[in-house]
Amino acid sequence: MTSSPLAPARGSVRFENITKSYAAKGAATGVLALDDVSLDLPPGKITGVIGRSGAGKSTLLRTVNLLERPSSGRILLDGQDIAAVTGNQLREVRRRIGMIFQHFSLMSSKTVWENVRLPLRMAGVPDAEADQRVAELLELVGLDHRADAYPAQLSGGQKQRVGIARALVQDPEILLCDEATSALDPETTRSILELLQRINRERGVTILLITHEMGVIQEICDLVAVIDGGKVVEHGPVWQVFSSPEHPTTLSLLESFRRSSLPEITRALSGVAPAGAPDKRETQLVLRFDGTRPVDVSALVNQLQDQTGTPVRMLASSITPVQGHPQGYVVVSLGGGLGHDSLIERARSIASEVEILQTV
Secondary structure: OOOOOOOOOOOOEEEEEEEEEEOOOOOOOOEEEEEEEEEEEOOOOEEEEEOOOOOOHHHHHHHHOOOOOOOEEEEEEOOEEOOOOOHHHHHHHHHOEEEEOOOOOOOOOOOHHHHHHHHHHHHOOOHHHHHHHHHHHHHHOOOHHHOOOOHHHOOHHHHHHHHHHHHHOOOOOEEEEEOOOOOOOHHHHHHHHHHHHHHHHHHOOEEEEEEOOHHHHHHHOOEEEEEEOOEEEEEEEHHHHHHOOOOHHHHHHOOOOOOOOHHHHHHHOOOOOOOOOOOOOOEEEEEEEEOOOOOOHHHHHHHHHHHHOOOEEEEEEEEEEEOOEEEEEEEEEEOOOOOHHHHHHHHOOOOOEEEEEEEO
């Protein structure tokens, strides 16, 4: 007797060869916004999609709840192809998917309570049940004390929290975030990202997050997909994509985060005092870490001295944990008589990559 395959988990999304084109006035062919996109969103994870303006990321997000219907391909929600559903089936699909907008999209004439409760009123949910859900969610987002306030009386962060509560009010399994923090200041952005992480962790909601900010990806995402010209050009765990980007678009987007280029290191060393005695030669090594091994910066000097048998000075370091994987560089200066090849060979037991910077 063979066992039947397990059903896809709640909140799983799969894009299979999704294409989306728009008719262009006066043009013989349409504008291709999505070009044969295949991508999995694992249930209960936060997946970020990043790309330049016009790359197709918002179009991809809006195909999940069919605000944009794909021209071809399949969208599987918990294993069910939803690309062509209509009527009651479409309403049911959208009930399972919450959406947070960049500019909040609140009704100015309604209070916080009424804005959050509106989807339940439209769905015919009994008053007692609706009131209980609204109260619970306003407490979750920290706005139970502003239930009677109007949008004009709220800060940008508070408005977005109302939008999050409204998106969760029908207990969705998937939450779509379309540039949800781009209109907010850095401090408010951090608080909103922390809230989204909490929702993901406590409620198991699958989150698809569209952004143009690599900092947002680094802060909360488990996976990242890079989209360029309507194609997904790179995809994987955030720490792996950050440590070893392959596509030129990814390299460009990560430029300000990959703080291990030689110009960056040279600037970091500009204020470092030279070696003690003028007759002593020292070799400066750059040790790069890609997240595949632990890094104990404080113990690094002792490790290198044990490996090389030479005096070691720490000159500069920039190590950032990405999903718990330390990435960045450490620059050290080594004295003694070992040749460059021997120094590099012995230092490779400690770092992911080793490079001679200069001899001084």
